[in-house]
Amino acid sequence: MLKVGLIGFGFMGRMHFDNYVRLAAEGAPVELVAISDLLIEELKNKSASGNISTSQEVYDLSSYHLYENISDMLEHEELDIVDITLPTYLHADLACFLLEKGIHVLCEKPVAGNSADGWRMAETAEKSGKTLMIGQCLRFWPAYEYLKACVEDGRYGAVTSGYFFRGSAAPKGWFLDGSLSGGCILDMHIHDADMVHWLFGKPDKVSTLARNVIPGSGYDTVSTHYVYPDGKVLNAQADWTLEGDYGFSMTYRVNFERGNLVFENDQLKVHPNAAPGFIAELSDDMGYYRQIKYFVEAIHQQQPVSVCLPESAVGTLEIIEAEIRSADAGGILIDL
Numbered sequence: 001m002l003k004v005g006l007i008g009f010g011f012m013g014r015m016h017f018d019n020y021v022r023l024a025a026e027g028a029p030v031e032l033v034a035i036s037d038l039l040i041e042e043l044k045n046k047s048a049s050g051n052i053s054t055s056q057e058v059y060d061l062s063s064y065h066l067y068e069n070i071s072d073m074l075e076h077e078e079l080d081i082v083d084i085t086l087p088t089y090l091h092a093d094l095a096c097f098l099l100e101k102g103i104h105v106l107c108e109k110p111v112a113g114n115s116a117d118g119w120r121m122a123e124t125a126e127k128s129g130k131t132l133m134i135g136q137c138l139r140f141w142p143a144y145e146y147l148k149a150c151v152e153d154g155r156y157g158a159v160t161s162g163y164f165f166r167g168s169a170a171p172k173g174w175f176l177d178g179s180l181s182g183g184c185i186l187d188m189h190i191h192d193a194d195m196v197h198w199l200f201g202k203p204d205k206v207s208t209l210a211r212n213v214i215p216g217s218g219y220d221t222v223s224t225h226y227v228y229p230d231g232k233v234l235n236a237q238a239d240w241t242l243e244g245d246y247g248f249s250m251t252y253r254v255n256f257e258r259g260n261l262v263f264e265n266d267q268l269k270v271h272p273n274a275a276p277g278f279i280a281e282l283s284d285d286m287g288y289y290r291q292i293k294y295f296v297e298a299i300h301q302q303q304p305v306s307v308c309l310p311e312s313a314v315g316t317l318e319i320i321e322a323e324i325r326s327a328d329a330g331g332i333l334i335d336l
């Protein structure tokens with residue numbers, strides 16, 4: 001039985017918590033034993049806020065060992081896995097420390113605040129022989145897995161163009177300090193940049209127009225073109241200034257030589273050029289569940305992970321860094 005410690009019990013901590021509880025109930029060889037958060041005493045009676053609802057508003061944590069301090073948790077618990085759902089600027093040092101202690105780590109995206117820290121994490125994982133996986137969860141999201149399968153097996157030919165979008169109202173707290181979160185371009189838009197990277201490899205060049213609307217939050221409105229040798233036209237946009245009743249949305253439209261896929265309102269429509277369109281039948285499971293299940297199974301079976309390796313997540317972070325350089329220079333093409 002793999003013993004898990006969860007560090008961070010904000011929005012993502014609760015989302016991961018839900019999935020460990022579900023996996024254990026389904027008989028997976030995993031047990032969440034301990035939770036650490038600076039504010040655990042306060043948080044255990046409070047709801048968290050995020051783009052997607054967690055299963056409960058207020059959680060009963062009476063059967064878990066709770067720690068305000070990470071070192072106390074590591075001193076008192078024998079853990080096989082630590083799951084890091086802390087703010088981005090805390091990922092790198094903690095992940096390296098845990099790997100060096102001989103613990104497998106699942107760490108939320110973005111891998112780190114900058115690629116130098118990300119490479120340090122990847123190198124530490126390599127040296128330690130422990131597994132480090134980064135929660136770029138779209139790689140496990142059914143509608144995006146379907147897209148990946150279409151790109152890989154070529155059932156509709158080659159991709160000619162694509163558009164990806166995600167947006168919401170401004171998040172709260174540390175996210176609004178761009179020096180801590182990296183702003184929407186690093187925090188939210190990285191999901192689509194990672195999908196472009198996962199589907200097509202690194203682009204040759206990027207060109208980004210971005211602006212800051214919420215003072216101090218970094219680039220919070222973003223549009224990037226990704227340039228590939230075959231000339232496909234790819235654009236990803238993100239915006240966390242969509243206030244009022246907007247809520248949250250993630251969408252894509254990808255055109256192939258012989259059909260197109262449109263994902264919106266949680267529904268994936270497939271339009272082959274020469275046959276009637278249909279709605280793809282997809283698993284209802286969110287990528288978060290599928291990602292944690294994959295990670296736990298790999299550790300249990302002592303198999304290496306091949307999705308969301310740190311090296312690949314850092315590659316995505318390097319794309320974001322090139323996008324920021326392009327935006328800083330008014331949208332000029334930047335080589336990767």
Ligand SMILES: NC(=O)c1ccc[n+]([C@@H]2O[C@H](COP(=O)([O-])OP(=O)(O)OC[C@H]3O[C@@H](n4cnc5c(N)ncnc54)[C@H](O)[C@@H]3O)[C@@H](O)[C@H]2O)c1
Binds near residue numbers: 036070
């Ligand atoms: N995969 C996704 O779709 C997705 C969605 C949202 C957030 N995230 C990522 O997850 C990470 C966490 O985001 P969140 O929305 O859960 O943030 P959050 O602010 O809701 O939660 C962070 C938690 O960390 C705790 N914390 C802060 N410093 C600490 C410390 N030194 N020791 C112990 N606890 C500490 C805070 O008290 C808080 O409860 C970020 O990297 C974010 O980018 C990923």
